[in-house]
Amino acid sequence: MSHSTLHDIANRVGVTPVTVSRVLSGTYKAKRAGALKRAEQIRQVAVELGYRVNVHARAMRHGRLGNIALVMSKDPARSLLHECELTALHDALLDEQMNLVIARLDDKTLESESDLPRVLTEYAVDGMLINYKKNIPPMLEQLIERHRIPAVWIARKRKHDATYYAxxxxxxxxxxxxxxxxxxxxxxxxxxxxxxxxxxxxxxxxxxxxxxxxxxxxxxxxxxxxxxxxxxxxxxxxxxxxxxxxxxxxxxxxxxxxxxxxxxxxxxxxxxxxxxxxxxxxxxxxxxxxxxxxxxxYDYDQLAEAAVKLLVEKIKAPQQLLKSRPIPLCW
Amino acid sequence: MSHSTLHDIANRVGVTPVTVSRVLSGTYKAKRAGALKRAEQIRQVAVELGYRVNVHARAMRHGRLGNIALVMSKDPARSLLHECELTALHDALLDEQMNLVIARLDDKTLESESDLPRVLTEYAVDGMLINYKKNIPPMLEQLIERHRIPAVWIARKRKHDATYYAxxxxxxxxxxxxxxxxxxxxxxxxxxxxxxxxxxxxxxxxxxxxxxxxxxxxxxxxxxxxxxxxxxxxxxxxxxxxxxxxxxxxxxxxxxxxxxxxxxxxxxxxxxxxxxxxxxxxxxxxxxxxxxxxxxxYDYDQLAEAAVKLLVEKIKAPQQLLKSRPIPLCW
DNA sequence: CTGAAAGCGCTTACAG
DNA sequence: CTGAAAGCGCTTACAG
Structure with a gap:
């Protein structure tokens, strides 16, 4: 038994998928008695069938993916990430309705074009937070440039598109x-x-x-x-x-x-x-x-918020260079 | 300028998107001289346009999403995760061509049906690794059941669908x-x-x-x-x-x-x-x-491998109860 | 070797 | 309030 769809619900209730979509997404609120009852029935059948909206279909329609990759190296000398940093980033992204996808790269795969990590060759995320401190693989910067991937650096002191501790x-x-x-x-x-x-x-x-x-x-x-x-x-x-x-x-x-x-x-x-x-x-x-x-x-939360804010701006206007944000340490 | 598609490449080269898809995915290898040349041209234009395949479109076609959520609580008393555990899970998933999505839940949102976390109400992942030690919100188990979400527990000692340290x-x-x-x-x-x-x-x-x-x-x-x-x-x-x-x-x-x-x-x-x-x-x-x-x-790698292996099986046969895997500690 | 057609599941403007 | 139609970008049988 595979996953149930709007179609399945519509068939059971005797309406079209359009109506089901509207009821479940709350695009309109039923007011008439008949519509109200039907809406209730639709919701109930949805629960019975264990319906969940397919985010891929929705994403395709909207053009927005709602995913952000946290890109880092497998080499701890190049990228380190404490649990609390991850947590702070996750929470800051959640505020923007974004999911966090982990992408730890094997730097060897960045040496040739043949075996690149999927996160860089597929269109699966709206943007990237990049946590490379040093020895940044040239291919990484090159691909970000070539694909115009909105990216913000979180461990480099640069003029643009970065946050770092002051x-x-x-x-x-x-x-x-x-x-x-x-x-x-x-x-x-x-x-x-x-x-x-x-x-x-x-x-x-x-x-x-x-x-x-x-x-x-x-x-x-x-x-x-x-x-x-x-x-x-x-x-x-x-x-x-x-x-x-x-x-x-x-x-x-x-x-x-x-x-x-x-x-x-x-x-x-x-x-x-x-x-x-x-x-x-x-x-x-x-x-x-x-x-x-x-x-x-470290003020993890402030860094995370600043990074996400920059990235959101960057996604809106990928070409623009954004002024970096130094984050003070705090007591 | 938005994202380029197969269509854009096809237009430039003067073929159909079908051909572009086949060339880029390597579904067939061109052998004739003319085809070879065209294939080369297609690849080149793809690079020029910074083309990346849209995973949502592909996922929809295939029905497989390639994402796994690591579900945990924001409350550290319920879920703890060391960096090395995260790393091990990430690597084990990569071997199965799966991405890791982080989902830290606010347990308060699991108290009513009205404001549920998206990872549970949307169809965005093929399965879940669940890292709740204790005080597991009843709603969480209920939703997993209702939606028949393939799930493996990684911090509970249970008969089925779990890995834990022995x-x-x-x-x-x-x-x-x-x-x-x-x-x-x-x-x-x-x-x-x-x-x-x-x-x-x-x-x-x-x-x-x-x-x-x-x-x-x-x-x-x-x-x-x-x-x-x-x-x-x-x-x-x-x-x-x-x-x-x-x-x-x-x-x-x-x-x-x-x-x-x-x-x-x-x-x-x-x-x-x-x-x-x-x-x-x-x-x-x-x-x-x-x-x-x-x-x-802790043998993080072995736990991660066992968890992912169980989950992959579970995804293939969601109804089946799988025998849990205790993992010995090691020197 | 290449293309026309169909369809994955959803949503939105348009019409009723 | 509801539906028919179109389309997001891709891939896969089918036909040539």
């Missing part, structure tokens, strides 16, 4: 505020993963730049500590925290540096947040209670 | 192996979140049951420690680790108990893994290096 300004401002609040010895800790090839992506360079600018502007000396992950981070941090002039505020860009920082602090008897305040920048953590941390966090 | 057997076996390897004092630590209402979901009860069974079968006494999260977990754990008969192996169900465990161990000078081994059950962590832990982990 690390530099947000961190500069946050650090300046802390200086005003009395902190003088403020350090920043970075993780240096042996396997991790450092890049010049703005999400790595801008936070540091913002911190250093704030310190220098206040006549203070920036202190950046690169802890070598899984090597001797504890001794490095212990050294930092037992120094005579130990910092009173520690900025950490990465939630994974928190464990060594907290362990070291606990070990040497430095109390968080009484003796040492910690400012976590970026993704949250349930590792330690929020009250113990200053958390300068 | 905690009980896997943990029992793992603990038994550790006992054979010489461990006698094996404890299990649970997190007790003040806000967290404990449930009888199998993912909470089965791990403990498996552990206790293994211990009792070996004539050993199970020790379950419920640490009160953010209250006094450190003193509880410190007490456990300074006991004369302190455990040599600690099972932890939750990566978030790792931080207090490690901090406590570090503080009292118990070395991991030399003095104390830790077995993490479930999701991984990048908190500490994998070499220091025994990690009995």
């Amino acid at each position: 690390y530099r300004n947000s961190i500069k401002k946050a650090v300046t505020d802390q200086i005003k609040a009395g902190h003088r010895r403020i350090a920043m800790v970075f993780k240096l993963n042996p396997n991790h090839v450092s890049t010049d992506h703005y999400s790595e360079t801008d936070p540091r730049a913002g911190y250093e600018k704030a310190m220098l502007d206040a006549g203070l000396k920036p202190q950046c500590l690169q802890v070598r992950w899984n090597v001797d981070e504890l001794s490095q941090l212990t050294a930092l925290l037992t120094r005579k002039n130990r910092p009173t505020l520690l900025l950490t860009r990465d939630q994974h540096t928190l464990l060594p920082v907290l362990t070291a602090a606990y070990h040497v008897g430095v109390k968080v947040p009484d003796d040492l305040q910690i400012m976590l920048i970026g993704h949250g953590t349930r590792l330690i209670p929020a009250t113990d941390l200053k958390h300068l966090r | 905690y009980r057997n896997s943990i029992k076996k793992a603990v038994t192996d550790q006992i054979k390897a010489g461990h006698r004092r094996i404890a299990m630590v649970f997190k007790l979140n003040p806000n967290h209402v404990s449930t009888d979901h199998y993912s909470e009860t089965d791990p403990r049951a498996g552990y206790e069974k293994a211990m009792l079968d070996a004539g050993l006494k199970p020790q379950c420690l419920q640490v009160r999260w953010n209250v006094d977990e450190l003193s509880q754990l410190t007490a456990l680790l300074t006991r004369k008969n302190r455990p040599t192996l600690l099972l932890t169900r939750d990566q978030h108990t790792l931080l207090p465990v490690l901090t406590a161990a570090y503080h009292v000078g118990v070395k991991v893994p030399d003095d104390l081994q830790i077995m993490l059950i479930g999701h991984g962590t990048r908190l500490i290096p994998a070499t220091d832990l025994k990690h009995l982990r």
Whole structure:
């Protein structure tokens, strides 16, 4: 038994599919007694038959598909996506009556024209949110151009058609505020993963730049500590925290540096947040209670909303270049 | 300028859309010189016009949609999804030429018939993977039934149409192996979140049951420690680790108990893994290096593959009840 | 090898 | 208030 259609309902009730369509979509409201009764009957038969409108037929009629692809790489170095980011995008799209389709691309398939991912060769989505940080395959940009696919970038700092986090300004401002609040010895800790090839992506360079600018502007000396992950981070941090002039505020860009920082602090008897305040920048953590941390966090919802808003505009006017939207971090 | 169609290409080249369709889809291969040349021309014009096949038109013709919805709740207590689970599902679906559509439901919309989520009232997906652990809205099950939507559950222990992790057997076996390897004092630590209402979901009860069974079968006494999260977990754990008969192996169900465990161990000078081994059950962590832990982990890929395989069968024969597939945890 | 015809399921303007 | 007609873009038998 296959899927039931307007036709099936119409046959049972003894009307045409047109009437059924109108009743079910609410295009008009029946007012006469006879029509009312018939409308009720139509709705009932629809339920009995388990009718659901076929979105493909509807989409074809309307020319609007109602689907947006979230395009990313299978390579986590190129595209990362936290659950909360996905969630925020999903919700922002829902507000625009759009569905979210996941498209994780194997970058190898972007090397030749022969085996391209379907999302790029088929007309199945109205637009794309593209979550490539770096090493963007040239073919990807080329296909978007060629097919004039409305696209918005969500992890690149570009002039146009993008949203990104305003690390530099947000961190500069946050650090300046802390200086005003009395902190003088403020350090920043970075993780240096042996396997991790450092890049010049703005999400790595801008936070540091913002911190250093704030310190220098206040006549203070920036202190950046690169802890070598899984090597001797504890001794490095212990050294930092037992120094005579130990910092009173520690900025950490990465939630994974928190464990060594907290362990070291606990070990040497430095109390968080009484003796040492910690400012976590970026993704949250349930590792330690929020009250113990200053958390300068991503505003996922605002980024998602901005991205979707841009994309909707872009879909309306695909040719137009839209000014990018930097999103401040927030407390 | 709207989207180009087969018709546009046909007009330019001077053939019918039928021929264009056949050339682009490769339904036949041109052999004659003239046909070859024309085919080449068609392909070229298609590229020039940025043609992409309209999947809605194709889907309507074929009756197959090629989309699967991942249905979950917006309430994280009912549905949780780690990025790696999403990834695994996406990949498993790709192997079947299916796209993944995200559908996070607001459970409030499932309380009345009037404002149902679109994924349930429209015919837009061939089937659903349903990620509800508990408090499953009756309306959800009812609609699946009524519309005969092929559905597979991925977080429920049911006889039919489900995949789930075989905690009980896997943990029992793992603990038994550790006992054979010489461990006698094996404890299990649970997190007790003040806000967290404990449930009888199998993912909470089965791990403990498996552990206790293994211990009792070996004539050993199970020790379950419920640490009160953010209250006094450190003193509880410190007490456990300074006991004369302190455990040599600690099972932890939750990566978030790792931080207090490690901090406590570090503080009292118990070395991991030399003095104390830790077995993490479930999701991984990048908190500490994998070499220091025994990690009995989820096999996301196998679960995803099993779920997709079940769903594909279900789509072929929607009426049939399919035997559920328990998935062992793995090292 | 190519085309004319039919149809997938729906909706909308037009006519009654 | 309801229906007959047309069409969205594609593909597949059927005929040449």
